[in-house]
Amino acid sequence: MSILEKLSQLKNEISNVIIGKDDVVEMIFIALINNGHILLESVPGTGKTQLAKSFAKTINGTFKRIQFTPDLLPSDVTGIQFFHPKEQDFQLRIGPVYTNILLADEINRATPRTQASLLEVMEERQVTIDGETITLPNPFIVVATQNPIESQQGTFPLPEAQMDRFFMQISLEYPTFEEEKSMMKSYRLNTPFSTLKNVLTLEEIDEMKEQVKAVSISDEVEHYILSIVHLTRNHEDIQLGISPRGTLALMRASQGKAFINNRTFVTPQDVKDVAVFILSHRIVLTLEASLKKNAIQVIQSILNQVEVPLEAGAGQ
Missing domain, CATH: 1.10.8.80 (Magnesium chelatase subunit I, C-Terminal domain)
Incomplete structure (x- = not known):
């Protein structure tokens, strides 16, 4: 199956969950084969989380989600060394960054210190916990979301240095009248996400990364x-x-x-x-x-x- 056929199949699968966003799927796929991180900007309820989860499922990859809040700590993102009382020693607990697709939900709600904990992760694709460095899975991309209508109160805008680390920014618009009508029909009986099929393997994505170069x-x-x-x-x-x-x-x-x-x-x-x-x-x-x-x-x-x-x- 050619790359066009694979991409067409991937679009068809994701369009069962997120209707009318073929151009967005293309952009995310381009980011994926370029090891690029994505900043998704949209009002609540337009399917940002479902889009990221659907992508992970269609490429047979792992998916984790972090809800960014003002009280979130860097260790909640990267992981910690904790003392195990029964074993009487310190053990490594890797945070949710150890995944293929990481959804950093409402990233601008976390403090700058916690936002900065993603810098090494995004740039180096590794995480350091108390001097121990762990290489992250391949592929690894961060899909961060932020709500444009909450740009002031209770938020911490991303600094230019961190914005520059995002490969692309995508705005998810409201669906059209007909797209939303199709969505209502699709979701009437069950959630289409449960029927999503694996289209690509992680090995195929690795091959595409070399081909695009x-x-x-x-x-x-x-x-x-x-x-x-x-x-x-x-x-x-x-x-x-x-x-x-x-x-x-x-x-x-x-x-x-x-x-x-x-x-x-x-x-x-x-x-x-x-x-x-x-x-x-x-x-x-x-x-x-x-x-x-x-x-x-x-x-x-x-x-x-x-x-x-x-x-x-x-x-x-």
């Missing part, structure tokens, strides 16, 4: 990516532009987009298709600009400004 990028497309990035660093509306980590993320996501479209090369359209998901959470707008527009609008305006290269080899 082989997707070629021409000099023209590389120049296009760099032109977009450098314009964010010299833009009147942007206080903090895209970091080199963001440049690499845009490159890798573009390779992923080409890969799931069964192509061996990246086109400028691939770059445009993923740019908002990869870049919008990495920029900081000036105070004046933030009163008039949001980061997505600024990134879209930059995409409209940068000249798109024409490539003979990419069918342009």
Whole structure:
């Protein structure tokens, strides 16, 4: 079965649980084959938890969820060495980070100290507990959620350094009238999650991770990516532009987009298709600009400004 057939089957399975989100499923799949972490932003009740659980089930991976609250401690995330009275010695208890897909629910409700406990985990894919380092399973991705309507009271906004560690940010919108009608029919008798099938194995995902690296990028497309990035660093509306980590993320996501479209090369359209998901959470707008527009609008305006290269080899 080809990659397109596998992805189509995965979409079909997840669409039984989360209806009308094929584009979101594609983006999460691109993050998965690039070892990328995801920031999901949406109002409550739009299926963020179900989406993460469904993905874990379809790839036959493990899933764990942490509810982030102000009293959550770093050890609640990573684990602790605890004294066992019966054995009369200290024993290691690894936290919920030891999994394939970790849902960090409402991450902006935890204190900065607890948020920071995820930094090593996300970057190094390992956790250190009292000097002992444990390598996390492969694949390992963090799916963090936050509620945009609770951006002030009782929350701790993620600092720029941690936002930059998320491969992409995805906003889950409300379903359309027809999508919500289909959801009502689907959930009338039982929960579709119980019938989800395994589509991919962890070994197949490992193979795809190597295959996506082989997707070629021409000099023209590389120049296009760099032109977009450098314009964010010299833009009147942007206080903090895209970091080199963001440049690499845009490159890798573009390779992923080409890969799931069964192509061996990246086109400028691939770059445009993923740019908002990869870049919008990495920029900081000036105070004046933030009163008039949001980061997505600024990134879209930059995409409209940068000249798109024409490539003979990419069918342009």
